[in-house]
Amino acid sequence: MLNQGLGSWPLRRARSSPHRRALVAGADVRTYASLVERTTRFAHALRSMGVAHGDRVAYLGPNAASLVETMFAAHLLGAVFVPLNTRLTAAELSFQLDDCGASVLVHAAGHTGVVEQLQVAASPVLVTVGGGASASDFEQRLQASPADPIDEPVGSDDPAMILYTSGTTGRPKGAVLTHGNVIWNCMNVLVELDITGDEVTLISAPLFHVAALNMTLLPTLLKGGCAVLMTGWDVDDCFDLVERHGVTWMFGVPTMFADLTRSPRWGSADLSSIRSLLAGGAPVPTALITAYQQRGLRFLQGYGLTEAAPGALIVRAEMSTAKVGSAGVPHFFSDVRVARSGAAGSGATEGELLIQGPTVMAGYWGRPDATAAAITEDGWIRTGDVGRVDEDGYYFVVGRLKEMYISGGENVYPAEVETALLRHPAVEECAVIGVPDGRWGEVGRAFVRVRPDHRVTEHELLAFLDGRLARYKIPKTVRFMDELPRTGSGKIHRDKLR
Numbered sequence: 001m002l003n004q005g006l007g008s009w010p011l012r013r014a015r016s017s018p019h020r021r022a023l024v025a026g027a028d029v030r031t032y033a034s035l036v037e038r039t040t041r042f043a044h045a046l047r048s049m050g051v052a053h054g055d056r057v058a059y060l061g062p063n064a065a066s067l068v069e070t071m072f073a074a075h076l077l078g079a080v081f082v083p084l085n086t087r088l089t090a091a092e093l094s095f096q097l098d099d100c101g102a103s104v105l106v107h108a109a110g111h112t113g114v115v116e117q118l119q120v121a122a123s124p125v126l127v128t129v130g131g132g133a134s135a136s137d138f139e140q141r142l143q144a145s146p147a148d149p150i151d152e153p154v155g156s157d158d159p160a161m162i163l164y165t166s167g168t169t170g171r172p173k174g175a176v177l178t179h180g181n182v183i184w185n186c187m188n189v190l191v192e193l194d195i196t197g198d199e200v201t202l203i204s205a206p207l208f209h210v211a212a213l214n215m216t217l218l219p220t221l222l223k224g225g226c227a228v229l230m231t232g233w234d235v236d237d238c239f240d241l242v243e244r245h246g247v248t249w250m251f252g253v254p255t256m257f258a259d260l261t262r263s264p265r266w267g268s269a270d271l272s273s274i275r276s277l278l279a280g281g282a283p284v285p286t287a288l289i290t291a292y293q294q295r296g297l298r299f300l301q302g303y304g305l306t307e308a309a310p311g312a313l314i315v316r317a318e319m320s321t322a323k324v325g326s327a328g329v330p331h332f333f334s335d336v337r338v339a340r341s342g343a344a345g346s347g348a349t350e351g352e353l354l355i356q357g358p359t360v361m362a363g364y365w366g367r368p369d370a371t372a373a374a375i376t377e378d379g380w381i382r383t384g385d386v387g388r389v390d391e392d393g394y395y396f397v398v399g400r401l402k403e404m405y406i407s408g409g410e411n412v413y414p415a416e417v418e419t420a421l422l423r424h425p426a427v428e429e430c431a432v433i434g435v436p437d438g439r440w441g442e443v444g445r446a447f448v449r450v451r452p453d454h455r456v457t458e459h460e461l462l463a464f465l466d467g468r469l470a471r472y473k474i475p476k477t478v479r480f481m482d483e484l485p486r487t488g489s490g491k492i493h494r495d496k497l498r
Contacts, residue, residue, distance in 0.1 A: 003151055005078075005160060006071075006182060009222065013222075019031050019032075022226060022227065024227070030068075039073045045138075053079065056079065056102040057104045058082040060093065060105065061086065061108025062086060063207050063231050064108065066106070067207055075160060077152055078153070085164070098121050100365055101122065106129060108129060108130040109129070110130065112134075158178060159177070161177050162174040174365035176362045177309050181361060182309055184333055185310070186219045197224045199220050199249065200226045201220040202228050202238070203217055204250055210309070215311060216250070235260055239260070243270045249278070254279050255429060257288060262451075277298065279302070283397075283419055285427065286321070286422070300320070301326075302314045302327075307361045312334050315327070325419045327395045330395075337353075337356075338354075339351045339352050339382075352383065352384070354381065360375065384401050386398045386413050398416045399412075400413070403433070405434025406442055407473075417432045417469060417473055417475065421448065426450050427448055432446050437476070444475030445475055447497055449482065449483065458478040
């Protein structure tokens with residue numbers, strides 16, 4: 001094949017397992033054979049709209065078969081897939097569509113309202129999927145399109161997708177991941193998580209999130225497994241889908257896994273089919289790891305970032321308790337180091353984490369200055385996370401460079417304080433920020449969500465930290481929250497806390 005990229009995957013997989021299920025999304029079921037047919041017809045339809053090699057095709061909507069079909073259809077043409085965050089406002093979406101110059105926007109019928117509010121300089125062609133008269137018209141157009149094979153030359157260095165960072169500070173930037181970046185990330189997943197051809201993967205996080213897309217969906221399809229898509233997070237739906245389809249593994253942020261343990265169904269739910277679970281996006285409390293281990297489940301922790309496609313570090317289940325709080329060791333085809341004052345070396349006690357390898361992005365779309373600031377001349381990407389490495393080679397994230405605050409002349413990294421707070425049995429999740437203080441310049445304030453079956457006071461929490469952290473690192477105040485605000489990718493939204 002001339003297409004060496006992701007667009008060729010459905011056909012390559014269908015050659016050996018055409019009748020196996022590839023996707024299950026509610027009542028929609030796609031075998032690998034039907035996935036090939038629909039993505040090929042979709043590609044012809046996109047081509048008739050003017051989409052060519054290198055053009056950008058955006059998608060706005062919940063997890064659905066149409067999202068996967070749009071991605072592979074774009075890749076068949078050598079076009080670039082741009083999944084958009086469904087939680088964004090019309091103004092935010094307009095910025096991203098203008099920024100990437102999307103020529104087509106495929107959107108779910110349920111998002112027609114926000115699409116009608118878009119103000120884009122070069123308005124993309126709109127395609128509605130997922131219900132309603134417009135979607136029905138498109139389905140008819142799809143079936144009328146030819147199914148003749150398309151074999152556009154696509155190489156590993158060609159852009160495959162643009163994924164916009166959360167944008168919690170300033171305008172979001174579009175990370176350009178090549179086909180090679182994504183393929184090498186999938187290889188890391190296959191090596192580290194032992195993904196098999198009979199995998200049934202629950203895609204519970206949104207597919208505009210790089211971890212759901214590149215850590216779960218694509219590795220599953222690469223191996224010929226079945227991806228079960230959830231349109232949105234719901235605890236009961238999760239339990240039902242695991243039991244109904246015999247789910248073998250899933251990815252989630254710690255909050256999602258905590259939600260499951262709080263459900264009345266936790267003790268009785270049939271989870272016997274699950275072989276492994278992968279958590280990422282935030283530190284995982286020890287109590288949560290223990291809850292899953294007590295159910296005999298293989299619970300893994302990972303660390304990465306969009307710009308690394310995303311996997312970089314992983315903690316396997318057998319080390320999750322011994323190395324609690326650790327981000328893990330580097331993935332097989334990735335390298336990580338600690339850099340201090342611009343110099344790298346494992347001897348650095350604390351410094352910025354840098355990542356190198358074939359998964360590191362090509363750069364930020366249309367932002368050469370930002371790219372040069374993010375990637376060193378020898379190819380290491382700066383994560384913005386401050387960390388350290390222990391004697392066993394396990395990396396620990398201490399905090400974010402931009403989230404660091406200075407109290408009494410001393411640097412304080414919130415992640416270190418949060419890790420200590422999470423060791424308290426009553427703390428479900430937490431976040432720490434610096435707030436102004438007349439004496440010390442800045443002091444810490446902790447935002448804490450307490451486990452439903454526990455009670456704890458501010459005084460008790462702060463006393464718990466005494467002796468575990470230096471005095472200047474201990475927050476001065478605690479605010480208890482029912483929920484912590486989150487970005488579209490599930491991370492705690494610190495700007496809103498501020």
